[in-house]
Amino acid sequence: MVSSGEAVYGDPATRRRILEAAWELIEDRGAALRIADVAARAEVSRQAVYLHCGDRTKLLLALVAYMDDQIGIGELLAPVFEAPTGVDALDRLVEALAAAAPRIDAVAKVMDAAQDEDAALRAALRNRMARRHATHRAVIQRIADEGRLADGWTIDAATDLFHAITMPGPWRELIHEHGWSQQQYFDRMTRLLHHSFVADPAASSRQPTSRR
Template sequence: MPDYGSSQTREHILKASWDLIANHESSLKLTEVATKAAVSRQAIYLHFGDRAGLVLALVQHMDETLDLGSKLAHVRAAPDGAELLGRAMRLNTQFWSAVFPVARILEAAQNDDAALSSAWHDRMTFRQKTFLAMIKQIADGGELSPDWDIEEAAGVLYATAHFDTWRELTHHLGWTEDRYVVAMTRLLCRALLRRS
């Protein structure tokens, strides 16, 4: 008999949820997750509280699975602002490519589904804070253009790296990952960095 309270069960539920939402564009109904994970709905409630908790745990699990923390540390270890922006755009396109099926559903459902909207808002807030920290680092290094204050520049970086922008360029206009990185880095460097 499976131990429904175990960490392995939790991981199994998260993997089943990711598979469902990525492969079938599921709205992540708990009955579907329970069936896919071969657990009871009660096991899902035990680990995540409710559907909103499951969805939020799923997007956080995606970050952990993709090792986002160490990849962000690599971005922040850049020796200068131009390299930081280039590394940020490389990570941005790699991240959106990896989570595209899930991100598409979260973004599309944000006005119709409270749980999915909460998860999307949580991730966007995290991204805003992350980009703000990057811009502060550039400003602390004396490289931010005097045309910008830190919050405005962070807003520009956030909007430029947003899922909608990335999707338009890579999926609708057919840009390759390399073209995206080069073009967006050039744009951001010219817009945000102090001219020497």
């Protein structure tokens, strides 16, 4: 991700075209992303790609930041923080992650594979995962503060599991390999999380419902 202190070179429209080209190529070809192919798809020179986005690592990180803007990650997460209870916030976070997953999945797979060979990319992704983990922790902390965290769970342990099972990998396995619909994913995942983390989930006044 481009840091707030890093200058962005050149024409914003050209940069956007380069990032869109990279996104399309990853969806078409997966990990086989080359600067030359991005340049050709964007109809710019390779030098223009390097000047606007940097090398392959910086291009991938810039793409992740661009994707966040395009999918409206802030708007997706707003209902999590506006939810009336911690349990509602849990439902809204599952829904937001499931809504984002189809659009980011191809890039997420490439990033997961590339980080094993690129220390800079791995460090940037771990920082990103730490921020994601903090959102999950805020939800679990709220459930605990409201006296609803089930016995046997610490905030740390519940956060770790919540974070892990809602990663893109499990979503991908359930949707693409086992044929779940998005609604089934939401219903079954929230049911699992309620029964795992919420004290006396049967006392809830309603079943989890999707906002879609």
